[in-house]
Amino acid sequence: MRKILVVGAGQSGLQLALGLQSHGYEVTLMSNRTADEIRAGRVMSTQCMFHTALQHERDLQLNFWESQAPKIEGLGVSVAAPGSWAEGPAARAIDWVGKLDGYAQSVDQRVKMAGWMETFAQRGGQLVIHGAAVGDLDYFSRTYDLVLVSAGKGELVSMFARDPERSPYSEPQRALAVAYVHGLGPRPEHPEFDAVRCNLVPGVGELFIMPTFTTSGRADILFWEGIPGGPLDVFNGVKDPREHLSLTLELMERYTPWEYARATNVELTDAGGTLAGRYAPTVRNPIGRLPGGGLVLGVADVVVANDPITGQGSNSASKCAAAYLASILEHGDKPFDEEWMQATFDRYWEIAQHVTKWTNAMLAPPPEHILNLIGAAGELQPAADRFANAFDDPADFENFFYEPEKTAAYLASLS
CATH class of the missing domain: 3.50.50.60 (FAD/NAD(P)-binding domain)
Known part of the structure; x- marks a missing residue:
């Protein structure tokens, strides 16, 4: 043996x-x-x-937890209109949900x-x-x-x-801040199935929201990724979990108001429900x-x-x-x-x-052809679905993501 x-x-x-x-x-x-x-x-x-x-x-x-954890059947992408948060809450330029072939789960x-x-x-x-x-x-x-x-x-x-x-x-590319919460409202679009939400705020960072199963049952994760030194990079040194959550929500109200609208009644799952840090x-x-x-x-x-x-x-x-x-x-x-x-x-x-x-x-600012792809997925459901399913098999991105010619050929094949 x-x-x-x-x-x-x-x-x-x-x-x-x-x-x-x-x-x-x-x-x-x-x-x-x-x-x-x-x-x-x-x-x-x-x-x-x-x-x-x-x-x-x-x-x-x-x-062991497959029957208890939410079945995540979709992956949604929203992109804030660049600079739209200068005068007030941001506006959305892109919004769609791709359907996963096999469900995802978070425990x-x-x-x-x-x-x-x-x-x-x-x-x-x-x-x-x-x-x-x-x-x-x-x-x-x-x-x-x-x-x-x-x-x-x-x-x-x-x-x-x-x-x-x-x-x-050689340096961290994002400042990370996580909060596990109860009480998040349903997504207004397709509330009938669970989805991960990817919110991209150009030049500022990203907010991810995912349903999960935690020590106290069903919950949701609010996860900010901020460009270092930018407006989201404010969690360093925040020790109080409630302060961490209130910062998370303030940033949502400004940069992702469409997500903040369903987060007005959230509370932390537990005193250990927050995390912040960064690594290269x-x-x-x-x-x-x-x-x-x-x-x-x-x-x-x-x-x-x-x-x-x-x-x-x-x-x-x-x-x-x-x-x-x-x-x-x-x-x-x-x-x-x-x-x-x-x-x-x-x-x-x-x-x-x-x-x-x-x-x-x-992690890098997206080139034009990737912005075109993400935008087109709002009109072309097969593109949204393929993008979502590449989270399961990232090798597929080689076929339609990195090179402008392949992206253009792929989008042309759909329209």
């Missing part, structure tokens, strides 16, 4: 640990917090998982990670509640066949060198070298951390876990050497490169 250590209990680490466990591997999972501490703590993320990522969970029978990571961690322990996995330092891994690398690092923050990440070829940004999108070399000569393999956002503007974090984490699980199972009892580690990451990068390319494109 092969012994594997997974350090970090997020979407990818837990999914991988539970997947390996189900195939008879002897798995140890290290987490710096207990399940109860996670459940009672602060929200950790936004997460909207699309069909492919959800299917990876179903394949491992880890879709608060406090609910999911705590539940999965308890399941891992109940199924006989060894759960170690302890923060891990590089020195600890040096020791463990001699006692385990494979050490996987899926803790995306802290000193362990420094073992993985930044890949400058694949990391065009970074791709890193996947193999970490320990002082004693051992090697460890980085997982998910340890090695590919994209800005959340395209909502891909938990999707990528799920896809990474699935790719790594397949590589480990196929490898049998051969040693997990450097060559295997690189090949395993390369297999994931085949998927992840499309996410990184698309996300980095969305």
